[in-house]
Amino acid sequence: MDRAPNPAFYVLLICLVLMAVGPIWLMLATSLKLNVDIIQGTSALFFVPTLQNYETVLCDWLWYEPEHVRRCDRTFGRALVNSLIISSVSTAITLILGCMAAYALVRFRFMGRGVTSLTTLMVRMVPPAVLLVPVFGIWTFQYGLDGTRGGLILVYVAMNLPFVIWILQSFIVQVPVQLEEAARIDGAGPFRTFFLVVLPLIKPGLAAAAIFTFRIAWNEFLLANALSDRSTRTVPVVIVNSITEYSIDWGAIMATGMLLAVPPILFTLVASRQIITGMTAGAVKG
Amino acid sequence: MPQIVFDGVRKSFGPTEVLPPLDLTLEDGEFTVLVGPSGCGKSTTLRLLAGLETLSGGEIRFDDRRIDTLEPKERDIAMVFQDYALYPHMSVAKNMSFALRLARENKAEIERRVHAAATTLGIDHLLDRKPAALSGGQRQRVAMGRALVRDASVFLFDEPLSNLDAKLRARMRVELGEMRTRIDKNMVYVTHDQVEAMTLGDRIVVLKDGAIQQQGSAEELFENPVNRFVAGFIGSPTMNFLPATIQERDGALVAEGEGFALPLAGPRQAIESGAREVEIGIRPSSFTTDMGAGAPVELRVSVAEYLGAQSVLVTRCGPHEVLAEVASTRRFKPGETATFAVPPDAILLFDRETGRRLAVPQHPTGG
Numbered sequence A: 001m002d003r004a005p006n007p008a009f010y011v012l013l014i015c016l017v018l019m020a021v022g023p024i025w026l027m028l029a030t031s032l033k034l035n036v037d038i039i040q041g042t043s044a045l046f047f048v049p050t051l052q053n054y055e056t057v058l059c060d061w062l063w064y065e066p067e068h069v070r071r072c073d074r075t076f077g078r079a080l081v082n083s084l085i086i087s088s089v090s091t092a093i094t095l096i097l098g099c100m101a102a103y104a105l106v107r108f109r110f111m112g113r114g115v116t117s118l119t120t121l122m123v124r125m126v127p128p129a130v131l132l133v134p135v136f137g138i139w140t141f142q143y144g145l146d147g148t149r150g151g152l153i154l155v156y157v158a159m160n161l162p163f164v165i166w167i168l169q170s171f172i173v174q175v176p177v178q179l180e181e182a183a184r185i186d187g188a189g190p191f192r193t194f195f196l197v198v199l200p201l202i203k204p205g206l207a208a209a210a211i212f213t214f215r216i217a218w219n220e221f222l223l224a225n226a227l228s229d230r231s232t233r234t235v236p237v238v239i240v241n242s243i244t245e246y247s248i249d250w251g252a253i254m255a256t257g258m259l260l261a262v263p264p265i266l267f268t269l270v271a272s273r274q275i276i277t278g279m280t281a282g283a284v285k286g
Numbered sequence B: 001m002p003q004i005v006f007d008g009v010r011k012s013f014g015p016t017e018v019l020p021p022l023d024l025t026l027e028d029g030e031f032t033v034l035v036g037p038s039g040c041g042k043s044t045t046l047r048l049l050a051g052l053e054t055l056s057g058g059e060i061r062f063d064d065r066r067i068d069t070l071e072p073k074e075r076d077i078a079m080v081f082q083d084y085a086l087y088p089h090m091s092v093a094k095n096m097s098f099a100l101r102l103a104r105e106n107k108a109e110i111e112r113r114v115h116a117a118a119t120t121l122g123i124d125h126l127l128d129r130k131p132a133a134l135s136g137g138q139r140q141r142v143a144m145g146r147a148l149v150r151d152a153s154v155f156l157f158d159e160p161l162s163n164l165d166a167k168l169r170a171r172m173r174v175e176l177g178e179m180r181t182r183i184d185k186n187m188v189y190v191t192h193d194q195v196e197a198m199t200l201g202d203r204i205v206v207l208k209d210g211a212i213q214q215q216g217s218a219e220e221l222f223e224n225p226v227n228r229f230v231a232g233f234i235g236s237p238t239m240n241f242l243p244a245t246i247q248e249r250d251g252a253l254v255a256e257g258e259g260f261a262l263p264l265a266g267p268r269q270a271i272e273s274g275a276r277e278v279e280i281g282i283r284p285s286s287f288t289t290d291m292g293a294g295a296p297v298e299l300r301v302s303v304a305e306y307l308g309a310q311s312v313l314v315t316r317c318g319p320h321e322v323l324a325e326v327a328s329t330r331r332f333k334p335g336e337t338a339t340f341a342v343p344p345d346a347i348l349l350f351d352r353e354t355g356r357r358l359a360v361p362q363h364p365t366g367g
Helices: A007-031 A035-040 A052-061 A075-107 A113-125 A128-142 A149-173 A177-185 A190-201 A203-219 A222-227 A235-241 A250-272 B042-050 B092-102 B107-121 B136-148 B166-182 B194-200 B218-223 B228-233
Strands: B004-013 B016-026 B031-035 B057-062 B077-080 B154-158 B186-191 B203-208 B211-216 B240-249 B252-257 B260-264 B277-282 B295-306 B310-317 B320-327 B337-342 B348-351
Touching: A007 A250, A035 A250, A052 A075, A052 A250, A075 A113, A075 A149, A075 A190, A075 A203, A075 A235, A075 A250, A113 A149, A128 A149, A128 A222, A149 A203, A149 A222, A177 A190, A177 B077, A190 A203, A203 A250, A222 A235, A235 A250, B004 B042, B016 B042, B016 B057, B016 B211, B031 B042, B031 B194, B042 B077, B042 B154, B042 B186, B077 B136, B092 B107, B092 B136, B107 B136, B136 B166, B166 B194, B186 B194, B194 B218, B203 B218, B203 B228, B211 B218, B211 B228, B228 B240, B228 B277, B228 B348, B240 B260, B240 B320, B252 B277, B260 B295
Parallel strands: B031 B186, B031 B203, B077 B154, B154 B186
Antiparallel strands: B004 B016, B004 B057, B203 B211, B240 B252, B240 B277, B252 B260, B277 B348, B295 B310, B295 B337, B310 B320
């Protein structure tokens, strides 16, 4: 017997949906409005949608020159490229280092293994804001890494590595040791054993770690704001910087926000396809 | 196909010694079975040979070449693991060809060898499947095939049949036996199942606590066990052991215990002087209803297990439990007391303290 759910259930559901979708809808709607409509307030629901804001933001990459743009501001295009490079490179480095470190921590017996394993996690417990000042000082005065993409990549790798190591450890533990022994007998050295046998089996773990790392690097604001300069700013920093005392181009900001949301979504869609369970099924007798 | 020599091989894990110095020579082209109860060091021995564990002392040689310092891949060995250890992300064909691909064999040759091995094992229709889509028996075959495609000089088997059900195990045992005659290689096989050991091995090495108890052919081990452990381990159902005292009666030796008095006549019962308190060992199959064959023993049947042509009787002889395996032509009922004969020749004597077999088969020494 199906019991009709309590109406309050639907009310709650609608509230939750509004809370989740509302800001995104607001952002989308605003990004499609002219500044006149945005400021006016009365035309919140009725307006003529326009792509002008997107044209403003993407003016650099358009094949035509939008007539409303008097002077093309290249900031957003540059920031998008910076964000993409910094996020993907730091993700790649984090995964490469992370999977090897996790493998070593799981499989090799060495002195200080437990301590190493634990301290990696402790690094993760430190809030980025605490790191901000020392990192800024060291990056700027000691290594001169401020204002470079490399500097930001380095911080992101350091920040995400512990977590990635921990995720991957739990995946590597599940790979039966016998597989590696079989590979050794079959003539594989340690590296080929790792790359041909272990790595394919922890693909789901790599994907999960990649999604996580990419999103953190993509959205990170605090350190990026402190460490980047005009030419290396990432998108979140650019958005905030475009809010000035004299003008706030809400339309362009919202359009940038919409564009900012797209790459992580695409990345997650692609990466999450790799997350399948039961990778090691059939390897050894259950 | 080298002669494999273990020379004082030791292995300890931390303070625990799992393998006291082991000396063992496995002849060229032999099928050797290492058998023993779990924890006896047989798997460790195999893993040392494979190079998956490092030695704590001693050395292993193939002929005169020392190999214990070499990486597994340099030892020219193939191994079948107990729980298959198939690469789950590779198809059966890829699993079998993994070693060859690593060695950069040419493609046509790999294809040919994989197909040949797959045909031998009857898995050529499964080549495109992943291990997850195979049954236990099929996986076992793939694991076997992975070893077969390699032209290794030594094949190692680590309890390869222990995960299969009884019927499949019997079948694979026969197939292994057939394979053995076709492939003239050194094979080392580890098992805890004495049936596998007896049916497959040219040479059986019985291990206990890392020490070799006895080695030899199945017949040797069954007929002439050197101690109580081997006697009890080899043969099914297990040998009966009864405490007894050796007495001299009218110039003849008699083993007396609670509920029995068995004359010792054959040369196998000759004992060294001084050993009066002994344990006698009688195989269940030695009990016979043909009363002319030897001295009578009264056994009270408590359970009769009918197994077809043979029945195993769980009986009591005084305070001791005794197993007897007799032809099912005569059926016994629980509670019944029956008299069986034991041929004097079938009685083995063991030192009660050390478990050592007491036998000087040449000439009996009385008194």
